[in-house]
Amino acid sequence: SQSDIWALPALLRGKKLLVVGDHKQVSPSAVGTAEERVRELVNRFLGDQPHGSEMTPDKSIYDLARVVFAGNSVMLKEHFRSVPAIIEYSNREFYEGDIRPLRVPKANERLDPPLVDVFVRGGSQSKDVNVNKAEALAIVKEISNILTDPQFDGRSIGVVTLMGTKQASYIHKLSSDRISPADVVARKISVGPPPVFQGRERDIMMVSMVIGPGDRGAANRADMHQRFNV
Helix, strand or coil, rough: CCEEHHHHHHHHCCCCCCCCCCCCCCCCCCCCCCCCHHHHHHHHHHCCCHHHHEEEEEEEEHHHHHCCCHHHHHCCCCCCCCCHHHHHHHHHHHHHCCCCCCCCCCCCCCCCCCCCCCCCCCCCCCCCCCHHHHHHHHHHHHHHHHHHHHHCEEEEEEEEECCHHHHHHHHHHHHHHHHHHHHHHCCEEEEEEEHHHCCCCEEEEECCCCCCCCCCCCCCHHHHHHHHCC
16 A cells, blocks of 8 residues: 555566455545646556546555455455554444454553553644644653653654654754764654654654644544555
């Protein structure tokens, strides 16, 4: 589901094809693509193709396979990555409760509670849209606290920002000023939007919502659903 149409020539070399993915996670991005030019090429070369509408830069090979082989799909329901409390949101909102969470962490892996919500007083988007300075500062302070807490020795850390990319850049700048490069490397500290973390793991993940009550944000599009799910 992260491979775009450019992967098609390679796939055509195979005798059999197995496509694995999830249309409810992040798909290829067509940002910066000249839409008019793409539409012109589609009309010119794919007009007679029954599935030509699925062969555009913003669609994945998985999206194409879902249409072409609609009756041959199998949903893998067993989930081993996250503990039940963490995957429950995705299971409820995006998978109609079909996921069976089977992750049983070892004693040395377990962090209780597994899910913590933190209210950041005064947090809201600044005039620079998609940047929440109060939330960014709270996250960097929390990372600093984790680094000095023996309970979290050796734990890797990630920060995912749900709106745009500016918040990730701002958090990265703040952390560069306050956290040593040695700790960044040792703890594999990584900051970015959801596509950066699709398929990747960290022991401790922080979610920067960016928007707060009263802030305006178009969060009900299909691509935003994918970001929240990831």
